[in-house]
Amino acid sequence: MEPMRQSPSPCSSRPSSPRTLPCETLGYVGIDAVLDQLKIKAMKMGFEFNIMVVGQSGLGKSTMVNTLFKSKIWKSTALDLETPIPQTLKLQAVTHIIEEKGVKLKLTVTDTPGFGDQINNDKCLRPLDIEFLQRLSQTVNVVPVIARADSLTIEERESFRRRIQHNLRTHCIEVYPQKCFDEDINDRILNSKIRDRIPFAVVGADREHLVNGRCVLGRKTKWGIVEVENLAHCEFPLLRDLLIRSHLQDLKDVTHNVHYENYRVCRLNESHQLPRGPGWVNLTPTPGGPPATPQTSKLRQQAQDDSEDDEEC
Numbered sequence: 001m002e003p004m005r006q007s008p009s010p011c012s013s014r015p016s017s018p019r020t021l022p023c024e025t026l027g028y029v030g031i032d033a034v035l036d037q038l039k040i041k042a043m044k045m046g047f048e049f050n051i052m053v054v055g056q057s058g059l060g061k062s063t064m065v066n067t068l069f070k071s072k073i074w075k076s077t078a079l080d081l082e083t084p085i086p087q088t089l090k091l092q093a094v095t096h097i098i099e100e101k102g103v104k105l106k107l108t109v110t111d112t113p114g115f116g117d118q119i120n121n122d123k124c125l126r127p128l129d130i131e132f133l134q135r136l137s138q139t140v141n142v143v144p145v146i147a148r149a150d151s152l153t154i155e156e157r158e159s160f161r162r163r164i165q166h167n168l169r170t171h172c173i174e175v176y177p178q179k180c181f182d183e184d185i186n187d188r189i190l191n192s193k194i195r196d197r198i199p200f201a202v203v204g205a206d207r208e209h210l211v212n213g214r215c216v217l218g219r220k221t222k223w224g225i226v227e228v229e230n231l232a233h234c235e236f237p238l239l240r241d242l243l244i245r246s247h248l249q250d251l252k253d254v255t256h257n258v259h260y261e262n263y264r265v266c267r268l269n270e271s272h273q274l275p276r277g278p279g280w281v282n283l284t285p286t287p288g289g290p291p292a293t294p295q296t297s298k299l300r301q302q303a304q305d306d307s308e309d310d311e312e313c
Helices: 033-045 061-069 127-136 154-170 185-197 236-246 248-272 294-312
Strands: 047-053 092-100 103-111 208-211 214-221 224-227
Touching (some): 061 103, 208 224, 236 248
Parallel strands (some): 047 103
16 A cells, blocks of 8 residues: 655746745744834934023023033033123024934924023013013924923912913913824823923033932032932923933924814915916815816816817817
């Protein structure tokens, strides 16, 4: 009795072509593999993040940005009380590439020199601040902070915070994170805690000091060391966690999907009111059809010309 003949395997009967993959399992395959693909792509391309700091001269904006990313992003300039403050409407921007553990971040910081330097705002928000925030909050994410918080007592800091929060509610200024963008209960709980602490009372410092045998970032005063990363001294860790650790991607998504789209629609509506010219696009939908574009208009005009030629024949 002859032994049973086994049919040859398709993989062994034909020589493998260099253009085809060998018949072997490459490992686990699932839709969650897209996460690895996104991570690899992000590592190659890196990230972009834009920040604009607004405030009076001498509030420590440059130091705060340097402390936030632990790099010399912006060079501060010493103030001279005898030299008049130059009046300018020109924005200043600087771009740096920060790399940490193989992840690249293209950071662009924009400064507003001389913003409101001649206006007194000892008590609360100035009219200039209110108008500026009302306009800016419609275009970008706004995160207000109390600068140089070490110059206030805890009671003064909390009182000033409540006045700022009252001004924001009174003038309908939406700061980040906005309530309408809370996606679920977890986001609502986390963002509610953040909104209760806004504006953050922060202190910036780019020098390390030895405190109890350890090096800490802080500002040295005649009363002691103000530790930047100590929540008992200031709320800078809350600001850093919001901007980098927990909400960086959400800040980018809200800017792109909400603020930019609103800006784009406004610009398109404004252009719709201008006189028609070459390349003009009709944004008003035609009855029973999609909006007319220059290309469809040309095709329609060509069809009308062809029909007229047929009638003449």
